[in-house]
Amino acid sequence: MSRSGRLLGRGRVPRPKWVFLVVAMAMVASVLALNGLVNPKVGTDAERQAPHGPEERVPLSVVQGGSVVDATAGRLRSLGYPSKTVALTFDDGPDPQWTPQILDVLQRYEVPGTFFVLGSLGAQHPDLLREIVDSGSEIGIHTFTHPDLTTVSTDRLGRELSQTQLVIAGATNRVSYLVRPPYSSEVTALDNSQFDVVRELGDRGFVTAFTDIDSRDWERKGVDPIVAAATPANGAGGAILMHDAGGDRSETVAALDRLIPDLKAQGYTFTTVSKGVGLPPADQVASTSDRNLGLGLVTGVTVATWIVRAMELALLVLGLLVIVRLVLVLAVAVVHARRSRRARRAASRTEPVSEPVSVIIPAYNEKECIAATVRAVAASDHPVEIIVVDDGSTDGTADIVEALDIPGVRLIRQVNAGKPAALNAGIRAASHEIVVMLDGDTIFERDTVRLLAQPFADPTVGAVAGNAKVANRTKLVTRWQHIEYVIGFNLDRRMQDVFGCITTVPGAVGAFRRTALLDVGGVSDDTLAEDTDLTVAMGIGGWRIVFEERARAWTEAPSTFGQLWRQRYRWSYGTIQSLWKHRRAVAASGASGRYARRGLLNLGIFQVLLPLIAPLIDILLVYGLIFDDTVRTLVLWGAVLAIQTVAGIVAFRLEREKMAILWLLPLQQFAYRQLMYAVLIQSVATAVTGIRLGWQKLRRIGQFENVPTAERERALATGGALPVARDEEVAEQAH
Structure with missing residues (x-):
């Protein structure tokens, strides 16, 4: 370059x-x-509280002074309450259940309170902040996420205060200068670190409000102990600590309903913190900038909360649907296996289908694989006519087929027109009623053609889906595809067979009744998933489609993530095209409608819609590890993985595959699955925008390491050699 x-x-x-x-x-x-x-874990073991430290730097005037410490403007003064004067203070709110009940009690007895609010909860419930102010009570700051301020940096401390201040401003058009640090109690318990926080708060213009009387309602020992602990001794005044959030506060509400009349009867006056110690009202009018920024923060939190709730609800629905479907698939797969065994025993007592079969192999630049593919079909234990349709190859594919000189092989050369055109050319040239189709990179086993032919003894059968296997299981990406083929594709196909709604006869291995093919107009080029389009058309046309799991074909899977992306992008886009093309059949009556409602709805819901929202599993997994209960998150994710593993074990047993490879299943959840999500999302975006995607041809490299030895030997019967695997890039060509 x-x-x-x-x-x-x-x-x-x-x-x-x-x-x-x-x-x-x-x-x-x-x-x-x-x-x-905005969803802190207040009152849990996740909080980090510093142990009590030395106290020698705490002034005696503070330790022996009042519970309100004003360190603003470079001064230091302690303020206390007069005798028989109390301020009811509430920490850790607002809470949508308990704060309104506490406000109702205060309003009933016409007393104010001082609510030290968490910005995180206030942002979620701005209406409660407005209720507090409108009721005549006072708001103070209890930080945004409830950290021990002695354990955080000064920058974090500033954010805890400013963010809470903005929430209050956005909700009430007020700001407050009162702060109560989390985990604080009385001034007599101050240590050096806590006093440093008081100094820092004063430097930022905040007054620190401690407590005088702890109701100990957080112990939840009953109403009587709370009332007793909250009653001042000997007529003293002070701030009474209670809580309006952080758990069940029914005892607090009930105790408050007794405490207020009891103290009034003893001659006590109720006030707010600022008024009780002779300070100006704590709630001041917010500036325009604070108001606007606060509105933005509150709105953002509201939107984020609703979005996350919707995501959690969607994940719940997704999880239930996936689990129910997985259980159904497993149960039906077992039923299918038993039914297949019974059907084979019954078939053994009838005359087998022995008429010759036309095998069509569309080929476009398949020089690495075409010889092995043709030889394997020619070695079938069933009479075959092989038709290779070379669709304008430029790599000598047609010359290789001619050079094989195998009896019964016909070569048709045509100008490049695409795979559907090549298949249609083969169908027109076919001499027999049963037509088998396979890709030019596929190896059939000796009995594959024979097994595909047997279901056509039933005149209602229009197509038979075979069992595609990944041959090149040498790399991580191809091993993951092997797991996907066994657990995903074949389990689904078993269930669809039982319910009579198979939607894809794979291009790698499938058989068709020629009459049925002509009945639906042959292979259409309307979509990029011509196999799905054809299968759905036949199902809607009233033909029965079945699955023969013993008819195995070994195909070369994409060996790089880039190749895989291109292949699955075409598949996903083509599937969406097929759904849209045949959408009206869902409303049809009779057998066509029944097939469409079962097949197309299953395809749309479980292969398009649910995979689109499936990334929520991984998104909320990361969210749970960071912001939620880590152990619970891991347990839930482990349970999902366990269910998938059970499904894998059942599928591998049904397919008689070695299970050792299933150790890759957990790892598959962290890379391969995300790639499939991205592919589908891009496909949907492409379909919505109306872009027509061109054919994307994968350059094959001839890896067939996992093909059974006997099949490899038959493929090499003429003395040729299977190509050695090479690392080559994908050739994106219009096909």
């Missing part, structure tokens, strides 16, 4: 879809982070 070309490549503008994807991911991450920030 020239220097100018390299520079041009470096300066390339990113594609809009990638810009959109990055922006969308950033938005989702921001929403989750914001929601996690």
Whole structure:
């Protein structure tokens, strides 16, 4: 490449879809982070509280003074309450259940309270902050996420205060200068670190409000102990500590309903913290900038909360559907296996289908594999006519077929027109009623053709799906595909067979009744998933489609993530096209409608819709590890993985596959599955935008390591050699 070309490549503008994807991911991450920030674990072991330290730097005037410490403007003074004067204070709220009940009690007895609120909860319930202010009570700051302020940096301390202040401003158009640090109690318990926090708060213009009387309602020992602990001794005044959040506060509400009249009867006056110690009202009018920023924060939190709740609900629905479907698939797969055994025993007592079969092999630049593919079919234990349709290959594929000189093999050359055109050419040239189709990179076992032919003894059968196997299980990506083929594709096909709604006869191994093919107009090029399109058309046309799991074909799977992306992108896009093309059949009556409602709805829900929202599993897994209960999150994820493992064991037993490879299943959840999500999302985006995707041809490299030895030997019967695997890139060509 020239220097100018390299520079041009470096300066390339990113594609809009990638810009959109990055922006969308950033938005989702921001929403989750914001929601996690405003959902602190108050009152749990997740909190970090510093142990009590030395006290020698705490002034005696503070230790022996009042519970309100004003360190603003470079001064230091302690303020206390007069005798028989109390301020009811409430920490850790607001809470949508308990705060309104406490406000009702205060309103009933016409007394104010001082609520030290958490910004994180206030952002979720701004209406409760407004109720507090409108009721005549006072608001103070209890930080945003309830950390021990002695354990955080000064920058974090500033954010805890400013964010809470913005929430209060956005909800009430007020700000407050009162702060109660989490985990604080009386001034007599101050240590050096806590006093440093008091100084820092004063430097930032905040007055620190400690407590005088602890109701100990957090112990939840009953109403009587709370009332007794909250009653001042000997007529003293002070701030009474209670809580309006952080758990069940029914005892607090009941105790408050007794405490207020009891203290009033003793001659006590109820006030707010600021008024009780002779300070100006704590709630001041917020500036315009604080008000606007606060509104933005509150709105953002509200939106984030609803989005996360919707995501959690969607995940719950997704999880239930996936589990129910998985259990159903497993149960039906076992039923299918038993039914197949009974059907084979019954078939053994009848005349087998022995008429010759036409085998069509569409080929486009298949020089690495075509010889082995043709030889394997020619070695079948069933009479076959082999028709190779070379679709304008430029690599000598047709010459290789001619050079094989195998009896019964016919070669048709045509100008490049695409796979559907090649298949249709083969169908027109076919001499027999049963037509088998396979890709030019596939190895049939000796009995595959015979097994595919047997179900056609039933005149209602229009197509038979075979069992595609991954031959090149030498790399991690191909081993993951092997697991997917066994657990996903074949389990699904067993269930669809039982319910009579198979939607895909795989291009690698399938058989058709020629009459049925002509009945639906042959293979259409309307979609990129011509096998799905054809199968659905036949099902809607009233033909029965069955699955023969013993008819195995070994195919070369994409060996790099880039190749896999291109293949699955075409598959996903083609599936969506097929769904859209045949959508009206869902409303049809009779057998066509029944097939469409079972097959197309299953295809749309479980192969398009649910996979689109399936990334929520991984997104909320990460969210749970960071912001939620880590152990619970891991247990739930482990349970899902265990269910998938059970499904894998059942599927591998039904397929008689070695289970050792299943150790890769957990790892598959962290890379392969995400790639499939991305492929589907891109396919849906492409379909929605109306872009027509061209054929994407994978350059085959001839890896057939896992083909059974006997089949390999038959494929090499003429003395040729299977190609050695090479690392080559995907050739993206219009086909």
